[in-house]
Amino acid sequence: MSVHPYDALIIGAGHNGLVAANYLAKAGKKVLVLERRDVAGGQLARHVFGDGFAVDPIHPGGLLRPDIIADLGLGKFGFDGKPAARAPYIALLPGGQRLHLVAAGNDAATLESIRTLSAKDAQAWPAFVNFMDKAAAFLDAAYRTAMPRLPNVNFRREGLPLAKLGWTLRRLGGRDMFGVIRTLSMSLVAFTQEWFESEPLRAAIAAVGIHGHTLGSMSAGGGFTLIHNWRNRGGLAHAPVAGGTARIADTLVAALQARGGQVRCGAAVTRVLVDKQRATGVQLTSGERIAAKAVLCDADPRHALLELVGARELPPEFVWATQSIRMRGAVAKVHLRTDGRHGIPEGTLAHAPTLKYLERAFDASKYGEISAAPYLEITTDADIVSVHFQFAPYTLRGATWAEQRGPLERLAVATLAEHFPALPASIRQIASILPTDLESTWGLTEGDLNHGQLQIDQMFFMRPIPGWSNHRTPIDGLWLCGSGVHGGGGISGASGRNAARAALGASSR
Ligand SMILES: Cc1cc2nc3c(=O)[nH]c(=O)nc-3n(C[C@H](O)[C@H](O)[C@H](O)COP(=O)(O)OP(=O)(O)OC[C@H]3O[C@@H](n4cnc5c(N)ncnc54)[C@H](O)[C@@H]3O)c2cc1C
Numbered sequence: 001m002s003v004h005p006y007d008a009l010i011i012g013a014g015h016n017g018l019v020a021a022n023y024l025a026k027a028g029k030k031v032l033v034l035e036r037r038d039v040a041g042g043q044l045a046r047h048v049f050g051d052g053f054a055v056d057p058i059h060p061g062g063l064l065r066p067d068i069i070a071d072l073g074l075g076k077f078g079f080d081g082k083p084a085a086r087a088p089y090i091a092l093l094p095g096g097q098r099l100h101l102v103a104a105g106n107d108a109a110t111l112e113s114i115r116t117l118s119a120k121d122a123q124a125w126p127a128f129v130n131f132m133d134k135a136a137a138f139l140d141a142a143y144r145t146a147m148p149r150l151p152n153v154n155f156r157r158e159g160l161p162l163a164k165l166g167w168t169l170r171r172l173g174g175r176d177m178f179g180v181i182r183t184l185s186m187s188l189v190a191f192t193q194e195w196f197e198s199e200p201l202r203a204a205i206a207a208v209g210i211h212g213h214t215l216g217s218m219s220a221g222g223g224f225t226l227i228h229n230w231r232n233r234g235g236l237a238h239a240p241v242a243g244g245t246a247r248i249a250d251t252l253v254a255a256l257q258a259r260g261g262q263v264r265c266g267a268a269v270t271r272v273l274v275d276k277q278r279a280t281g282v283q284l285t286s287g288e289r290i291a292a293k294a295v296l297c298d299a300d301p302r303h304a305l306l307e308l309v310g311a312r313e314l315p316p317e318f319v320w321a322t323q324s325i326r327m328r329g330a331v332a333k334v335h336l337r338t339d340g341r342h343g344i345p346e347g348t349l350a351h352a353p354t355l356k357y358l359e360r361a362f363d364a365s366k367y368g369e370i371s372a373a374p375y376l377e378i379t380t381d382a383d384i385v386s387v388h389f390q391f392a393p394y395t396l397r398g399a400t401w402a403e404q405r406g407p408l409e410r411l412a413v414a415t416l417a418e419h420f421p422a423l424p425a426s427i428r429q430i431a432s433i434l435p436t437d438l439e440s441t442w443g444l445t446e447g448d449l450n451h452g453q454l455q456i457d458q459m460f461f462m463r464p465i466p467g468w469s470n471h472r473t474p475i476d477g478l479w480l481c482g483s484g485v486h487g488g489g490g491i492s493g494a495s496g497r498n499a500a501r502a503a504l505g506a507s508s509r
Contacts, residue, residue, distance in 0.1 A: 004291050006032050008503065009282055011269045011308070012298030012443075012482065014042025015064070018252035018263075019496030020296050020481040020503075022072045025259035027504050032290065033261065034282065036268035036443060041249030042298070043442060043449070044491065049431035055335045057433060058442075058449075059245045060348070060379035060386060061238030062491040065144070071497075072255050079251040083239035087347035091204035092419045094353055099200055103235025105129040117198040128195045129235075134172055135180045136231035141168045143231075143487045143494040146502060147461040147469040157505075158470075180227075184456060188222035189355050199354050207352035207375055208236050210390065212449050212489075214330040216362030217355040221456045228454060232490035237348035238379060248491065272297070272308045272478060279478040282308075294503055298482040298496070299443060300451035301325060301464040305473065314474050321465040325484070326458060329435040329447025330365045332392035334412040338426040340383040344416075351376040351415060361391055368397030370408055376415055385423070387412045394435040394447040401436040408432065451484030460486060471499040479503045 008024050010017045013035035021031045039045045047057035061083065064074075069081045088110075091099040100113040105126030115122040145165045148158040169177055183191055188206035196202050206217045209226030216222075233239055241247050253263055271283040272295055281291035297304040302325055311319045336342070352358055352375045361371040370392050377388040389412050396404065409430050417424050435447030444451070452458055461469045463486045470486075471479045479499050487494030 004293050006030050006290065006292040007507075008032075008294045008296060009034060009290060009292040010296045010298060010481070011272075011282065011304070012036075012042060013040035013249070013253070013263055013265070014298045014482060015044055015249055015252060015491055015493055016482045016488065016496030016499075017042070017296070017298030018249060018256060019068060019072070019493040020298070020500040021261050022252060022256050022259065023497055023500035024296075024504065025256055025261040026072065029504075031256075031261045032292075033256070033263040034267040034269055034284070034290075035263065035265045037441075038266050040253050040263050040265055041246055044245050044249040046244065046246040049335070049429075051429065053335070053337050053429050053431060055384055055386065055431075056245045056381070057333065057335070059238070059491060060381075061233065061240045062245045062248055063232065063234055063239050064248050065492045065494060065497070067144070068493045068497055072252075074251050074255055077251045077254050077258075079247060083234070084242035085240060085346075087237055087240070089204070089208075089236035090345065090347050090349045091200055091207075092349055092351050092353075093200050096419070099204055101204065101236055103129055103132070103230070103237070114198070114201060117201055118196070121196045121198045121201055124195055131176060131179060132227065132230050134176050135183060135227045138169055138172065138180055139227050139231050140492075141165055142460065143492065144498070146471075146498050147463075147486045149467055149470050149472070150461045183223035183227065185220055186223035187220055188217045188226060188358075191223045191226070192355070203352050203354050203358060204350055205236070206355055206358055207350045207377070208233075210358060210362065210375065211377060211388070212331060213454060214328045214362075214365065214391070214393075215455070217358040219362070224456050224459070225454060228490070232492065244381075245491070269308060271310075272304075272475070274309065274313045274475055274478075277313070277474070278476040294477045294479065294507065296479045296481045296499055296503060300327070300445050300448065300482060301480055301484040302327060302445045302452075303443070304480060309473070309475060309478065318465075318468075318474055325464055326453040326455070327446040327448035327451075328453055329394040329438055329444065329449060330391040331438075331447070331449060332389040332408055332435065333433040334387040334389055334409050335431045335433075336385040336387070336413070336423075336427050337429040337431075338383050338385055338423070339428055341422055341426045342380070342383070342385050343420045343422040343426075344378060344380050344385055346380060349378040351378070351419070365391035365393040368393055368395055370396070370404060370411070372411075374411065374415060376412065378416065385416075387416065392435055394439070401434045405432055405434060408434070450489030451482050454489055463488075471495075471502040
């Protein structure tokens with residue numbers, strides 16, 4: 001093995017790995033990104049199911065951080081990060097009724113739509129949007145702030161950014177500051193009750209809070225996940241990217257290559273090479289070894305630490321804590337190629353009629369069952385209809401996913417057909433992504449979308465595990481940069497950028 005042909009290897013070409021690689025390359029480092037799949041982009045890569053049925057498989061939209069777009073000069077590659085359009089968030093209600101919501105306090109159509117349910121709620125809407133925007137801005141500031149490895153704080157390096165974050169919270173003003181702190185731990189039932197009286201409106205908002213998370217409307221911490229997703233979407237509806245979300249990844253690859261960085265697809269890492277507690281490179285499944293001064297890993301922390309490094313190289317209590325990271329995928333996606341006559345309007349549509357409906361959908365997953373009455377979120381891209389399905393637990397009781405694909409697809413279509421009777425006849429092809437597919441194809445342990453549940457006890461200075469929140473690991477020169485560390489999930493790029501900065505800071509000391 002040659003000595004250090006690269007300054008840094010990045011395991012995984014998800015957007016966070018690509019963001020980290022770009023920051024390192026921008027700082028003059030020689031970087032190589034290694035991706036196990038035959039395509040770069042991780043969860044953002046375009047997917048072809050067969051017969052040319054190509055989709056953005058996971059995300060109908062995404063907002064890469066504007067400061068990352070500016071830092072990396074992505075505008076030069078034709079990417080400004082601005083949403084292509086702002087379609088509404090539409091709650092599908094029984095009896096064909098619909099609630100149209102735009103996350104703006106002064107949107108006349110939204111206020112009118114809410115007024116049909118409750119005049120009092122329409123009056124409360126502007127203050128609610130204002131509060132959510134402030135809460136999301138605070139979370140955004142928290143995600144861009146590197147977390148110290150509590151209980152140790154390096155006051156020179158970490159103290160000032162932390163003090164700034166505290167000041168950001170204080171500046172919200174007494175009422176909103178306490179509001180944000182309280183909301184983080186509240187259930188969605190309790191939180192929405194403080195703002196609104198109308199059940200359909202409360203359920204529509206709560207659905208955004210449980211989207212992608214394994215919790216129900218009555219679970220503690222739903223307030224936090226709602227603020228997280230509001231930050232991620234810039235409100236309630238997804239923010240579509242012109243040309244599709246894969247453009248984010250494609251642009252990051254182009255920017256990296258322009259800086260002299262390389263991406264190798266079809267290069268699965270099987271081992272991080274460690275010598276005397278220091279990462280020295282990686283080994284691929286082909287047996288090839290590549291040396292580097294540093295290794296950054298965009299794969300989830302359990303895969304990175306337990307499979308690629310291995311328990312033998314790590315302190316026992318660290319191994320135990322890593323094994324204990326909760327990873328509990330419970331999401332499936334169903335993509336329908338139609339003849340275009342599906343009858344579904346543009347926007348982000350939610351089938352989540354009541355708070356109890358959401359809680360019951362979640363209940364099923366607690367017992368290893370697919371929700372009989374699922375929460376669905378629907379988006380369209382011309383003739384393609386994409387359905388986000390919850391809950392579909394990774395571990396099924398008394399059944400296997402191989403036999404449940406058809407039933408899940410049929411259930412998704414039948415549930416949607418209640419609102420859109422023309423849909424079933426318009427379908428030409430169905431393709432689904434089950435939690436087991438998320439693991440086998442997308443490399444997500446237990447199908448966990450966020451590389452570890454985004455719940456309050458696994459966040460901030462406790463992500464990925466308490467005491468290890470600054471991207472470091474017990475192996476010198478091995479850094480974690482994916483969604484499983486502070487700044488993730490979503491597709492903001494924060495964890496990739498923060499990790500690159502930490503690695504660059506260490507290399508300059
Ligand atoms: C259906 C769905 C809905 C979602 N909704 C939301 C949401 O509402 N809110 C939210 O915050 N987040 C959501 N997410 C999660 C969000 O998409 C992810 O957090 C984010 O995309 C992860 O980006 P990443 O770069 O960290 O990792 P990934 O995109 O997962 O990339 C990791 C890369 O590492 C590669 N890799 C893994 N192991 C190896 C190896 N050994 N060798 C080489 N390469 C390897 C993988 O192939 C992959 O390309 C959702 C995800 C899904 C699937």
